[in-house]
Amino acid sequence: MASSAPVPGWLRVPDDANALAPLVWPSTAARDDAGRLVIAGVDAASLVAEYGTPLHVVDEADARARASQIRRAFDDAAAAIGTTVTVYYAGKAFLSGAIVHWVTEEGLAVDVCTGGELAVALAAGADPARIGFHGNNKSVAEIERAVEAGVGTIVIDSEIEIERVADAAARAGRVQPVRLRVNSGVHASTHEFLATAHEDQKFGVPLASAVELGTRIRSHPSLDLIGLHCHIGSQIFDAAGFAESAERLLGAHAELSKTGPVPELNLGGGFGIAYTSADEPSPIEEIAQAIAAAVATGCREHGIPVPKLAFEPGRSIIGPAGVTLYTVGTTKPVPIEGGVRRYVSIDGGMSDNARTALYGAEYSARIASRVSTAAPALVRVAGKHCESGDIVVDAEYLPGDVAPGDLLAVPATGAYCWSLASNYNHVPRPPVIAVRDGVARVIVHGETEQQLLARDAVLAASDLSNDRPMEGNPA
Incomplete structure (x- = not known):
């Protein structure tokens, strides 16, 4: 459920609403000269151009390094x-x-x-x-x-x-x-x-x-x-x-x-x-x-x-090795006590990240396709589903000029996001892309509307699923 407080006590207005907090993002995450988010040498805009959004991205080297680090930590502690x-x-x-x-x-x-x-x-x-x-x-x-x-x-x-x-x-x-x-x-x-x-x-x-x-x-x-x-x-x-x-x-x-x-x-x-x-x-x-x-x-x-x-x-x-990329569809200001909150709606939501709705989980977000000099604005990142509780990021500060067409990145989504994904509202589940050393590869194929229709026994039997246009991610 979304918080009833306009701004949670831990959230502070950032000096730079483009900055990437080191503990929250994969170890390779950075901005390139054009201000685009880059993970393991692959920029977000290129990933989206090839695979569409929503898109789960996993930094392979980061995940491997964390697995190795944890194994060594417990090996050493046990040996002691x-x-x-x-x-x-x-x-x-x-x-x-x-x-x-x-x-x-x-x-x-x-x-x-x-x-x-x-x-x-x-x-x-x-x-x-x-x-x-x-x-x-x-x-x-x-x-x-x-x-x-x-x-x-x-x-x-x-x-x-x-x-x-x-x-x-x-x-x-x-x-x-x-x-x-x-x-x-x-x-x-x-x-x-x-x-x-x-x-x-x-x-x-x-x-x-x-x-x-x-x-x-x-x-x-x-x-x-x-x-x-x-x-x-x-x-x-x-x-x-x-x-x-x-x-x-x-x-x-x-x-x-x-x-x-x-x-x-x-x-x-x-x-x-x-x-x-x-x-x-x-x-x-x-x-x-x-x-x-x-x-x-x-x-x-x-x-x-x-x-x-x-x-x-x-x-x-x-968890920290994963980042989900979305495209902003609409934004709108909503008056709240003491000011205005901007709702930023994305092309995914609780079908690819149910944790906020299930547990009141808190996430961060950043614009992934550019940097901005606009002053930080309080936002709530909302999904596209027909549920008032379809919130991905309850409270965050993004540049105030966040707009339709911007790419939005939500970090720390490697765990319990794709694994809890659903087809609610008949939305196809997104693909998972692994990135490493400047190379991207599909490790889980995304779904299509055709595949969803093919599972409907009545539609499949009557051949109604043929020649339907596909919406969303083609991967």
Whole structure:
């Protein structure tokens, strides 16, 4: 939902409404001599001329560098406390064949949570032994496919799933490694966390049941309990919540260790990124070191060996590498308390970025096709959909001469934008273009109106979909 306040407290009038905040944009983002936004050596105007708008652009080198940085950060932190770590890329943030190649080549495993994501990971050549399979309602067919494929770990999310996974593994003649997802009672975001006795959510089992259910898992010869798993939230800027959650899980971990090995502890993901100039997430190296130190302290207190660790970052790898390009269609001034807000309408919206409507997420924006000397003006970037809540950027300052035909860039859209995209109002989903070293390539094809019509059984049967003009992106 859009904010009720005309200007959020964090937003300041910029000295330069053309400037690119370093933490918010891909590391290669800059302006060329003509003032156009350039990402990885490719300017936005050229991309739009070839592929149209809306357009998701991903900086391949930036994504790879972040994956490598996060892996090294956790490798170093784990080594400092005498253990090792597996870092999974959380595919739900954004998954495609290219992304699987990038993250696995940078040494990461892959985390999936549906049969479709598993299919992408396998088709892209990910080692099944380095795939983790999540989900609160995995179908029997999905479980069977994961077992038969040799997936490295299946995360058991409920009591019912113990029997389902055990049966599938027994039928396949396989001992299936599993983790048990536990609700630690800790929920975290940004610099705050809340610790309670219970957590009312659809994922995982209560902490109080972890030992009992872990013991039940061990009663099945077709299952191998390798550890507990927890996920405490999203967009987390520091280690405090992870430390509290680790301490809680280590109590159950210690109890289970009395009756058998528990080689691993998976503390999930949720590491935050900067969406606006006001966001200042802690460096991942500091977070990794603080989490590792908390695990080491907890293990000493419980008198147990330090387990192997696992983490599942997604947003922090792919989020900052993505930028979405739009074309401005209309602008109009709207009187608000204390002044005027200019509504800037673009040719995309909640069909390619649902996060603002879903979560009240905050984004930044800049004109991508030029620079301007006009004074900054308060704007709200609105989508084209027939919904009052179809807002992409709730509040931002852009040059006051922003006008129809301008290209607009919204950064930090690599995560949970294309992956949440829809065909609302029968708008085709846009393509995804990877850029690197001055070269652009399609990594996900965009849709056409013809393809949307072809899925309509009545229209396809009556051949009404033929010879219809295509509107929007041709890619």
